Amino acid sequence: MTRPAAGDWRPRLVALDIDGTLLIPDFDKGFTAEQVTRAVSEAVHAVVAGGAHVVLASGRAPLSMASLADRLGLTREVAERDGDRLWVVASNGSVIFRHAPIEVAHEVTFDASAAVRAVLEEVPGAAVAVEEHGIGYRVNREFPPGELDGEMILTDLEHMIADPVSRVIIRDPDSTSEDFQHLAHKLGLQGTNYFIGWTAWLDLAPEGVTKASGLQLVCDKLGVAADDVLAIGDGRNDIELLRWAGRGVAMGQAPDVVKEAADAVAPPVTEDGAAEELGRWFG
DSSP states (O other), rough: OOOOOTSSOOSSSSEEBBBTTBBBETTTTTTTSSSSOOOHHHHHHHOOOOOOOOEEOOOOHHHHHHHHHHHHHHHHHHHHHSSSEEEEEEEGGGGEETTTTTTTEEEEBBBOHHHHHHHHHHOOOOOOEEEEEETOOOEOOOOOSSSSSEEEEEEHHHTTSOOOOOOOOEETTTHHHHHHHHHHHHOTTEEEEEOOSSSSSSEEEEETTHHHHHHHHHHHHHHGGGEEEEEEEESGGGHHHHHHHSEEEOOTOHHHHHHHHHSOOOOOOGTTTHHHHHHHHHO
């Protein structure tokens, strides 16, 4: 694939990660303040005004992503421009939904029981969460405040993982991101994809499912080629997406492995890097 350069290419679809791309994380506490800077907000609006599709693509659950889309004004702007609903890629590609209202268009589930049990044998005190679409999460114990959106429903672990699920979160405040990387490598976690956050946060997803696979489904629906996609992200769960897109851009604070997967590196989220990149094409 010939990678685009400024001046001879313009994206038809922009795929945007949320935490660390649109929103500034608290890297110490491991979650994000729900605030988009004015520069980033205006840049996203310019993409819509410029006629391109905007698709949010995150590890977050649908309820959280729909709320952010509303606050950004994306839901309303897309409805006014296209007379249609926003496409959103949630749960690292496992759930594709339209909004508003939330309507799941595609969902991939898997049997997470073996992987969850294997992790808990190594980290018995970890908290586990399974998405409950439109409500929140079923959890085996409370997560730290601010880390999950929606209701937390205390549930017996075996009941949580008895049926196929689209995503599982495993969180241990007493471990580090590096601890979880070593653990994932040690266990192998066969039959799953796994994504590790900047804290001890492990997402388990169906094997072969990524943000890229979710975006491909949306592109097929919209008649857009991957070559015409601009993707911006900062996490390890963005690596496949940045490689897949016509132009993949890593945020400045991203780990080196993410930057290596990208075609370009924007300034960090604390310097409105997403706004700078979007301004290249929709300024």
